[in-house]
Amino acid sequence: MNTPAFKKETFRDDYTFRNSPEAIRRFPFPFAEDEYMYSVNIEQHVSTNPGSVFEHAIDIDEHYIAECEDRRLTLERDPTRYIALPHMMDAQWDMVELIMESLSADYPQWFELTKNGDQWHWVNKPLEIDQTFTFGDTSTLPMEPFEYISRQVQGDWIIMDHRDDDLFADMGMVTSQADWSIAFDAGMSFKEWHGPVPQANEIGIFDRALKYLLHLQYGSPVRRLNWTMTVNPRLDTSPEEFPLWGPDNASVTPENVGEKVHLRVELQALFRLPRSNAIAFSVRGYLISLDELVTYPKWAKRLRRVLTNLHPDLSEYKGLDLYRQTVIDWLEPLEDGAELSLGTQPE
Amino acid sequence: MQRGYWIRSKPLYDSLVWQTPAVAHLVIAGGEGGIAVLKLFQQMYPKDPIQVLYTDLATANKNYSDILQQIVPEELELCDSEESLLNNLEQRLKDCTMGTHFYVAGSEAFMWHVLQKTRAAGVQDVDVQKELCGTLARPVYCVHCKTITRDVHHNVFPCSNCGRHLFVRDHFSRRLGAYMGVMVDAEEPGNIPQIEEVYP
Amino acid sequence: MSILNVRVAEIEQVTDVVKHFTLVEENGRPLPRFSGGSHVVVSMNINGRIHRNPYSLMGSPENTDSYHISVRRQEKSRGGSVFMHDGVKVGSELQITYPVNLFSLSKLGKKHILVAGGIGITPFMSQIADLNRLGDDYEMHYAFRSAEHGAFVEQLKQMCGDRLHLHIESEGQRINFQNLLSNQPLGTHIYVCGPEPMVNALLLTAKDLGWPKTHVHSEQFLAPPIGESFMVQLAKSNMEIEVPGDMSMLEAMEEAGLEPDFLCRGGACGRCEVEVLECDGALMHNDHYLSDAEKASGNKIMPCVSRARCQKLLLNI
Incomplete structure (x- = not known):
């Protein structure tokens, strides 16, 4: 992958976030067909397509520094976006290991990890961090191990404890979520946590997904894509801050839709953790404005078709009702009715 | 509400039934939960030791201390407030052993306060029998200011701490013992739907 | 995998x-x-x-x-x-x-009681290392036939100190499950691994004493039983294979070049579950995974340990 220059940009207030042409090209467009159904669509999280967001276990892109800074701001306003129930300490260290090993192996130009037994030395050049600590000894880090490392990585992380043939969301760093709250959902079982998703329980999706995840093996992570839409490139669309971003949903007009409305795709990856036997669920969000997205006509046409066919329950659940039609209308002139190739590739 | 709809994160509440075999039974009730205790004692009850903890509640339409005192043939402790009941429970849990069965009855807010105590003692929520009595009032957690308003009867209500008008989302946290409340007029300030009593 | x-x-x-x-x-x-x-x-x-x-x-x-x-x-x-x-x-x-x-310690446990019979001691050796590291409260009960069958006793003494309780059957020291399971504090979890009669006896005692299932954990990997040979048709792969008497269905499928999913190969985890499309005889379920109702319905089978006695068995794989 080409070394991106890390961008200085914001995800709030003046919203200076933009994608470079390279970031648009590698955007994980989620719709392989003209119709969208809620499904599990899980595949092995193995390295595919050099340069794509699937190349590495944890993707670092041009927005890395800005996203870490946005997380810092969110935590400063509201520390409850991070939670770790007391029985999750082994999982905290598992996460330190997973993130440090993965980043240092995949991006040696930015991250370095040196181990001498339990003495670890971690260097994060983009964030200018240089830390020596004793693995397993919390007192040698400036904060809890999982909070420490999850402040240095993009995307949200939810760590699920595996017990009684179920998975419990007992730990998380969640600052860029699509309208759910880890402070509220912490401790929930898999199905309680997914309770609000419409159209899914009825078709048995969560039973099958849970059974699949209970059998997830260390060394064989899996992934899927999920999506929603957001007005303004805002990472923190939490229920906590709904009073801040809620009014934006009513601000979309035919004139500003291309700039304001963003497709938000979540690359969700699941890793079994070795010490704790817990499962790490990473939800990495990618934002793209409609103006950026329509630089590829195939994506423009396909998005219009998906939104037109979307089940009303899912539209409501994803919070699209106030502006979905405006988006469809704005995309209309780009529609020529042509049959589109299957698959998510831009052309 | 549509057919086939339910709150998937919400536990099912049932009628209390003695669970056997067991080594002991601990029954905890508040306010209108007293009726569930009376119903329990109309069933053939087990030979193992039974303890009942009960408190009248000011918010309840009917309280049962007097009648429980006459009718419950086993060890009964009447507490004078929910707080003293919870303290009493915490002490008793230290002496309970594995094989003790737990029963709780009352409003949703009361039950989940009790369950926070039993959970801290190592009892899993699923292993406690629960009966909802007297009211459908919901404890609601304000996701904005993080306070819980107890006994909410309306679809939309002002948060007892920050005053925002909250819509009660159909999502329940057992850890917090509350439903999620989210500001109802955030998208269009001042646009508050008609307020109705939906949890009498 | x-x-x-x-x-x-x-x-x-x-x-x-x-x-x-x-x-x-x-x-x-x-x-x-x-x-x-x-x-x-x-x-x-x-x-x-x-x-x-x-x-x-x-x-x-x-x-x-x-x-x-x-x-x-x-x-x-x-x-x-x-x-x-x-x-x-x-x-x-x-x-x-x-x-x-498939046999992890419950992280919510306030106390852990480990019960091993014979070679069933093995999964506990690594659990004890974790419990020691975390400083958790536990008891290790280890039963074996006679002194010379007590594998790893010296190592266990070092690891567990006075938390170790040996029960040597030839010396008349059987584990009294009734006593063991009585008067344990709330939040105790019990784990058992050993011969089937021992596991069953412990599960039964726990039930009789009112222990909730969520606090009782057992691990039993079954060896695939030897039986009579039978034929299986595989719908998706469109082939018919013979399962010899000394081979499991899973092994016979692997022998035929298929790569079915598996994790435990002992009827415990459910990973290799296969849908039964047709069977004109009897399925012989030997696993611990399917519920009695699922076994009775005849729609699913665990090919790692279960067999069939029939003329025609069609699986959706």
């Missing part, structure tokens, strides 16, 4: 029927970290036929230089354990799966 290539670095005769194998990565690299109670599945090539048996990892999970497994010689079985005893030497190369944990 991720596979590790390992070499046997050391073999120790622990008792007259138990051997302890030390496995290292073929190129000397560290092996994956794991959690207490995990197992690996070892592949053995016995006269051209691949046998796969699950064995608990019994070393400390913190030691990634080597894995440790112990094998009890089972004369009346299909040959895997005999091969491990007679055919595997220091220097032998084996393939194993990544560790999988």
